[in-house]
Amino acid sequence: MSSTMRAFVLTGPREYSVQEVPAPEPVAGEVVVDVERAGVCGTDVEFFTGAMTYLHQGHSAYPMRLGHEWAGTVSAVGEGVDPAWLGRRVMGDTMLGDRACRRCRRGHQHTCENRQEVGIRGGRPGALAERIAVPAWSLHALPAAVDPVLGALVEPGGNALRAAQATGYADRVLVLGPGTIGLLTAMFLRAAGAEVHLMGVDDGRFARSLGFGNVWTRATLPDLPFDAVVDATGASDSPALAVDLVEPAGRVVYIGLSGEPSPLDTRLLVLKDVTAVGVLSGSPGLAETITAYASGAVDPRPLVAATVGLTEVGAVLAGEYRAEGPGPKIHVDPRS
Template structure:
């Protein structure tokens, strides 16, 4: 099968590689869509911390936001999975540790992460092997495009839930990228008044197109009480700004990661009686995200600017927009294109 292989910072190939066989407990999926993520870009540039920490190494196969159809099952797997359209959890715990036994496999110290950590090959290929236990079936109405948006959507839903606002309350989302835009959609679906903060008027154009008229730069941000603030950026100074902007007694939800340590003054946190929550992983919210997409409560399709083949992944990772791309922040890959 064909696969995109990252061989080093800025170095890659698209090659024929052996097709995976399902190990006991695994399935093999025909991949139909894969989302390109900021984490993939960090591996491409060599900045991803896992490379320094020993959790990942080149060569590697990226791709953790995916959807496809089960083509083969390994020993011990229910044959009913065959032919089903699925997506899957990125975080694969060892199943035995204290965290896994408490249902927190996404925090397992020994976890693999599909396309990210522990040598587990990702979905930027025609086929993918994953544990059957990680699968989530996709209902009618949730096609491959939506299926590949479940993983980022799960992250966004968790951070929106952490903000814990609803009708009559006001939320501010820092960052109009993929996760920030999705979080805004989930917050709006919960009934909150949603504002977004972006680095420039140009950066805010897309979210305004989603119907978020309350989109601001720091220079134009109105002096309003925000019951919750979500930080979905990689800016080192914005976690502190989030604390400054949130109402006393409000909530902070952090999902963005800066390239260097951010600093939050806990004296302000205490004196404002603020609750701060960090969010890692979509795992606990995958089912709820699929349900939101299936019901139409949240429609993430506008986020997908273009769908390309494996041969175009390298340029996308290097920051080039595909020809004819729309305004959305997300690029999808269909490994079947260009065969």
């Protein structure tokens, strides 16, 4: 195994290069994974532009290696790790709690104050590289039915599954923002039998190609009672809009994040008796997402518009890459 590898390194806002860096070694309790696919996420774009809050809070700093949606094959294990992991295709949890604090002990390690986040927070290098090192306890084995494309969609799928669950699988659900997370949420809701509506800013042609017939813009949205509304946008006015649109005694779920504070009149929450839920991470939903993908209950493959190499990541993050496919997600194969 080579002692070096290629990795996409972000050195500052809009500054980057593909570098030859030291390959990770498996320390005690960790494994090294040969990365087969990694997804590019909106969070990665925020780091690229310099807007990501963690940069200003001191949780993250340049230079950094992005990539938290990934799948690959275990190629080395550290001391104390079961050698049965060798050769297994896996994906891994992004959120790495300290496993000692009260939150971790209560099963909420994804909210650990001292957590690392792969490719995001605490200096833990991400998967936009040929290899990645992660704790063995963070791994999820992928069955044969879950290929690398699906494997790299498990992390965003876990977030979407949790958003769908947070609606209580209501009878009629409106999803604001038909991007990757919005469409994945809609897929999980549909699989559970909900009547799903989507609202975006265009004609929704891609969403319709996925079998969603109820696709609207703000101007065309019908006057229907929505039992739950999921905000999967990055618009600062969407949280308030979600409360406006939801039925009294309904549920609003917030999984999208705006780059600026979102005004929300909590009096309306109270007067409509609305339950509001925020979703931070896919961690608690990863295993169930893998099961849904393996069974075919949810198939997110059409969301991937293209697969590129490391040298094209900068153009993707800058919004300069034009994919041939219509989907919202770009994958990276670091081996190409």
